[in-house]
Amino acid sequence: MEKSEADGPAIRVASPGGRWVVLTTVLGSSMAMLDSTVINVALPRIGDDLGTDLAALQWTVNAYMLTLAGLILLGGALGDRYGRRRVFVAGVIWFAAASLVCGLAPNAPVLIAARALQGVGGALLTPGSLALIQASFHPDDRARAVGLWSGFGGVGAAVGPFLGGWLVDGPGWRWVFLLNLPLAAVCVPVALRHVPESRDPDAQGRFDVAGAALGALALALVTYALIGAPEQGASPAVTGSAAGGVLLGAAFVRLERRRAHPMLPPSVFASRRFTAVNVVTLCVYAALGGYFFLSAIQLQVVAGYSALGAGTALLPTTLLMLLFSAASGELGQRIGPRIPLTAGPLTAAAGMLLMLRVGPGSNSVTGYLTDVLPAVAVLGVGLVIVVAPLTATVLASVETGRAGLASGINNAAARAAGLIAVAALPLLAGMGPEAYRDAGEFAATFRRAMPMCAGLLVLGALIAWATVRTPAPAHDTARPECAMHCGVTSPPLEPEPETGPPGTAG
Template sequence: MSASSPTATPGATTPSGREQRDARRAKAQGNPWLTLVAVALGVMMVGLDGTVVGVANPTIAADLDASLSGLQWVTNGYLLALAVLLILGGKLGDRFGRKKVFVIGIAGFALTSLGCALSPDIGTLIVFRVLQGVAGALLMPNTLALIRSAFPPAELNRAVGIWGGSSALAVASGPIIGGLLVEHVSWESIFLLNLPLGLLAMVVALAWVKESKDEGHTGSFDVPGVGLLSGGLFLVVWALIKAQDKGWGSAYVLLFALAGVVVLGLFVLREHRAEDPLLPLDIFRERSVWAGTLLVVVGFFALFGVLFFIGLYLQNTHGYSPVQTGVRMLPLTAMFVVSAPLGGWMTETYGPRPPLILGMVLLVVAFFGLSQLEVDTSYNGQWPYFLIIGLSFGLVIVSTTQAILGNVPVERGGVAGGLQSTAQQLGGVLGTAVFGSIIASKVTSSLGDELASRNVPGPVAAIVDKAGELVSQGVSPVDAEKAPQSLIAGIAQASGGTPSPQLTASIRDASYATFIDGLHAAMYVGVGLAVVAAVLGLLVSRGRELEDDEVAGA
């Protein structure tokens, strides 16, 4: 017998081929770096989705004949679903297995992305965006937990840094990737991009990610709390968006707003009495936690509000193509890569208060600068404010992580991280909803006067005045490429034939001037919010020192 040949031991049983394959599969599963690949692909899908849609909004509106409120729900439906289900998604992973819930989230995100791409109308697109948010809430909270279970402590921070960097890269490159796809392929392709990413993430996860769960997890999922939180937020956001055409003081808007406040009040009562609440309210007894949460909301309010409406301004009013828009928004998104480490250094050196206050002061400067934009403002008058917002954003997000997580006990770090993530999505919802309502209200109240001041004939002005939803997106009703042909035909008929170049120019100038006035009003509201937030920054304190993976994870 050869020396290399195995020697049979009396009484031993030779493993079968199937047992050997199972042993090899078990050994392969749990590969930490392949686990990192799978979860990085997952967060890249979600990160890309957060910024590519902003560039595609004008094209989606034109192709699906969408109103401003419809476009807002494309963003807000996704963010709302993500906001109210993130904590639940983490609890489901703890109970049933993080790999299992992560893979379900990846599959759901890819399939709902396909649904978005195949949507024949804006209503269908909104439904699939909401479902996409649900899938994202299953995917996102389990990514960091999988990394923590796969990597030894010595390599964990490095892995979390790569994980966070992949998300930052996706966010920063989103506008350019979105612009290229929208301009050279179609708006549907921005959603189809998730299919190969999702398929690859699923294959890697199923083959090489090891399952993990909290074996001692016996708590409830607080389904009533989830229902009350989602219902209350939906009613409030619905009221904000409907204020665009109903008016801020209308009974309709006030009724829905009041109903939303009542339902959120019931949510607070439910959480106060629940044995295992979705959001334990006692963590808000610490001043830095509630102040930091509000500051996160303001930071994301600014980010999503500006991304949404500056995207409309750059394409519809300023005339940039989708690719040009993506490139010109790069100072905002790419600055995250610089501002986040800077925020980390400042927070570690001086505590969270100085970078928070500095970040909010920078937001004041940026909002005020954007309030001076005009139709013909050159790019040199735009990009410094985009860059300032990106700088401010990184300072605020890292320092609020310390303010929130550092002021709760270690064992409640998961709840605090979920609170911060929920506040981020909620801020994005409020940014698009509030800014949109302000702009639309300004258009409704001022468009007729602007048309009259330019001597647009009454019959023509009456038709243009009914196109306020279009003007609220920065589109001129005489723009043959973006305005409905029925509207252009109506204007021609009211003017007794083809409108003269002078009349066309008057309608265009009035429309753009009204949109810009609304944009200015929205930016001034942003100035006020940032000033209040800077004062709130005085209330936060450092708390306990955070581990590196806590900072990167949040």
């Protein structure tokens, strides 16, 4: 059961086959989404169980984001060339195998290596989930299918921190990873039996493997330098890694400019608005990456919450996005992106500053209502305002045929921003290797880190106000069903249109 775009998709949502395709894509994307949203809640328990320092916890988060951000564009190109179902299934199996290693990891180095392998699997399955819907469904049903995917994905994002906290406090943090095994056990056979294979008949030439490798290595070296600096100082390893990361980054830019069809085409940045909105994306998601990494630890180590309590405490942010992001997308369509992209980050910055009230005693009912809930609610409102218009503006900044590429670049930029923030914030805030074990020390550094996160959001708002001037035309906005996506870790991906994939060279 294989077809290309030339055959035309014919599955209807109401048919049994349509329901199987939606189930498959939701299960697959939920694996990656759950791991992205629950890992922060589990960090203090992982550190205690494995006897690790703060740097190892940073790598536990960043190893996954590193390979995912570096390879996600290449993963979409592989699906277009070799079959989207085939690559999606390979990603699910890979992700599940890496999750098993994570769940059985005897020490931090094994866990970090397995998390990096998880990111490779995520890079294969994440772009494939929406691409399968794009290629499988009849055009009249495609919007509804994506809406179902977004809605169920939003529910998964909302449940993730709660489920993760329950697992950490109950059977243990290892089950945060082992939970992926039954999901994969259902997803793979359903995909092989019920999801049609598809590929892009125009996909040809070489893959930009060198570009992907250079980009990932540059990020890895910079990340190593930032994480190692608090303990090692300006050692040869730290300074050498920083210099190597900068040099490889420059080599990556040079390589992409010289290739005929690079993974990251420089020509897409000819749009001033596309470039500006990606800079805003870097600011917003760097702030969010640092916030979610540190706030989950703050709630447990300083405020005294359990893992379940911390996950539940942060839930209102995601619930607000799930309930109101679609309406925000429609509002952005009417008034243009400039106001939402300015007001949203400023509101979110206020929420992060309100987190400074969280401390000892905030785990009581009164403490939650006065200290935690206002902060996470205001942050959620800010994200509701900004995330959907941000995605819409990215897609409106390029021609329709490059929407998938633009979305992939924006998604990768957001993940890279979160990666750098998790590496850099502890260094900038002066967190020592054992800070997360000492409530007083962590609270002091948290008070220094939150204003930095808020400052990034303010910077993003200023850039948006200064550069995003032209209202997005009505036909250039993101689809409302995509706007339901709860983009707390990255913006949603847009399926690649029926053109050649990114990441190939002709």
